[in-house]
Amino acid sequence: MEKLNSKRALPSMRQAQSSESKKAGAKRANPGRKRIPYTKEEIHEIFRRFSLQRPEPKSELDYTNAFTMLVAVVLSAQATDAGVNKATKALFARADTPAKMAALGEAEISRYIRTIGLWRAKAKNVAALSEALVRDFGGEVPDDREALMTLPGVGRKTANVVLNNVFDEPTLAVDTHIFRLGNRLLLAPGKTPEEVEAGFLRIIPPEYLRHAHHWLILHGRYVCKARRPECERCIIADLCKAPVKTCDVPTPIVPIEEEAVAVATPR
Numbered sequence: 001m002e003k004l005n006s007k008r009a010l011p012s013m014r015q016a017q018s019s020e021s022k023k024a025g026a027k028r029a030n031p032g033r034k035r036i037p038y039t040k041e042e043i044h045e046i047f048r049r050f051s052l053q054r055p056e057p058k059s060e061l062d063y064t065n066a067f068t069m070l071v072a073v074v075l076s077a078q079a080t081d082a083g084v085n086k087a088t089k090a091l092f093a094r095a096d097t098p099a100k101m102a103a104l105g106e107a108e109i110s111r112y113i114r115t116i117g118l119w120r121a122k123a124k125n126v127a128a129l130s131e132a133l134v135r136d137f138g139g140e141v142p143d144d145r146e147a148l149m150t151l152p153g154v155g156r157k158t159a160n161v162v163l164n165n166v167f168d169e170p171t172l173a174v175d176t177h178i179f180r181l182g183n184r185l186l187l188a189p190g191k192t193p194e195e196v197e198a199g200f201l202r203i204i205p206p207e208y209l210r211h212a213h214h215w216l217i218l219h220g221r222y223v224c225k226a227r228r229p230e231c232e233r234c235i236i237a238d239l240c241k242a243p244v245k246t247c248d249v250p251t252p253i254v255p256i257e258e259e260a261v262a263v264a265t266p267r
């Protein structure tokens with residue numbers, strides 16, 4: 001290995017080190033932040049149009065309280081919301097609180113949810129999370145992500161859905177549609193759901209954060225579809241900077257009032 005002991009080499013080394021550390025410092029100042037090709041005004045306009053199109057988006061899952069919402073979301077992984085609703089109708093009639101569900105037990109819960117994919121694991125999780133809620137949280141669903149994520153079967157996405165739907169928290173549960181849109185539109189590019197979530201949370205104007213994830217999911221499901229985006233039906237076609245875009249003319253905004261969204265179903 002070459003010896004680095006020449007006195008004349010030191011100043012240039014220091015310069016190089018200093019410029020490297022400046023670059024590193026600049027990177028540290030914005031960890032993980034990626035440049036996106038939109039102005040603040042364009043982003044605001046995108047979400048303003050979404051808000052005009054869907055003023056009050058709602059969850060498609062049936063629930064009556066925070067606990068039944070939590071259970072419904074846990075059951076909805078790898079399942080359709082319609083299928084979950086069918087199963088939970090009878091289940092929630094018997095047990096709509098953590099105490100009642102814990103008393104029902106895993107075997108009895110299984111009987112109600114056998115039509116849902118992964119029912120064995122889900123029955124186990126629902127029984128265990130109900131017991132944990134009774135034991136550790138006084139029978140209440142906590143309104144805190146960290147606490148929710150300590151419950152069996154509850155990951156970040158489930159916690160975000162519950163926080164958003166039940167506690168009106170401005171969270172963003174990244175599903176397949178939101179993940180695709182963040183990357184395709186270059187609004188919040190990222191390799192993981194967490195990166196896309198962080199990217200969107202950074203740019204979405206606060207006044208639109210409450211419903212943003214519903215709007216993005218619906219836009220992804222019905223217009224900016226996975227296989228072929230229907231740009232000619234898109235209300236943000238003039239603003240969108242997706243390389244795959246096929247049309248520059250936005251379609252007029254027609255408010256859609258009565259539309260539920262399956263926020264929790266990864267499709």
Ligand code: SF4
Nearest residue numbers: 224229231234237240
């Ligand atoms: S213009 Fe096309 S690619 Fe862009 S958001 Fe609309 S549907 Fe998606």
